[in-house]
Amino acid sequence: MRLTLSMLKADIGAVGGHTAPSPEVLARVREVITEGQRAVFLDSLVFHCGDDIVVALTHTRDPGDPEVHALAWEAFQEGTRVAQAQGLYGAGQDLLKDAFSGNLVGLGPQVAELQFEERPNEPVVLLAADKTEPGAYNLPLYLAFADPMHSPGLLLSPGLQAGFRFRVMDVEATEAEHVIDLAAPERLYDLAILLRDPHRFVIESIWSRKYPDEQAVAVSTTRLRNIAGRYVGKDDPVAIVRVQKIFPATEELGPCFALAPFVAGDTRGSHHLPLMPVPANTPASSYFCMPMVMGLAVSIKNGRFTRPVDMFSDPVWEHVRRHVVEKAMEMRRQGFVEPAMLPYGELEYTGIRDRLERLLEEFTVRS
Ligand SMILES: O=C(COP(=O)(O)O)[C@@H](O)[C@H](O)[C@H](O)COP(=O)(O)O
8 A cells, every 4th residue: 555644743822832732722633634534534643742733644645735735734724723712822823824825835834744655564653843943853863774883773684784865955945955865874974964064954855775665764844934034933843754674673763862962943943952852742841942852653554543652751761851951951051152052143033143233333443
């Protein structure tokens, strides 16, 4: 069965700040999605990461299918109406355009879609992150798909030994989509040169080299500020990762997040803090909006999801989180000084830029 898995995500309002959607907003999104079942898709999961609502759908249409996207758009719009009625903060924040034009890409919501021939058992991990940007997945995915120190399957399993092909997107290119395909391990150093800059170069997809038609990973790559031309909240990317057999195993992918790399985002989208792996449906952190990532491991059969297993909820992750919190607090001790605050070009609010321009005019040439 040729299946498409679509992950569609939007921040449409939250309770008491940029925290979490209300139960009523979530219920309305679920209701609209459920009404669309059978006509448009096979199965769905609706959950949240921080203040972002994620809709995951399985269907037999192609990625970018207008009806699938229209259903998600309608669900987010209906949810926004509830958020507005409840006075939630940032109601409809990620719906940047008024009219739906056949595809959610470019309208504000994040979209990751992956098409595949369903295996007899199809294990998949659904990742969602809040208060950060699409490049936040660069390092964990590189470790899982290219680094045998983290992913022993690259050495041990014949299905993985040929390595993987990484498609990297230059998200600063606005006129057209600029991508490059790099095969690991041969082009590992070239890959590293790009991935070291997660603001600009983002892993968009990863493919098996032994089975070139088999896509392992799809990451949403939309940068909201490229659409809106100004800061309207962080991008908060989603990603789909197929696991096991010819791909890294779930337990190889997991530890790649334990490193908790410093990523851009958190308060006012203008700082670096470590990416904290959290259980599903965790509200955004009141500690400086620490960037967070959640993962649901699911199996799919005939397009139906099993009940998900929460990837970052077992006891090991409590230990990891303690370490991540220490890392975050240490960084916060240096307040506004880089790299705690982002470099000038990446600041999402204009206050510093405006003030610096005035200050530069006050400089005089020393005689
Ligand atoms: O990062 C944040 C929100 O991100 P989000 O929109 O949830 O992706 C917050 O730190 C806000 O920038 C901060 O709370 C200020 O928000 P405003 O008062 O400007 O809306």
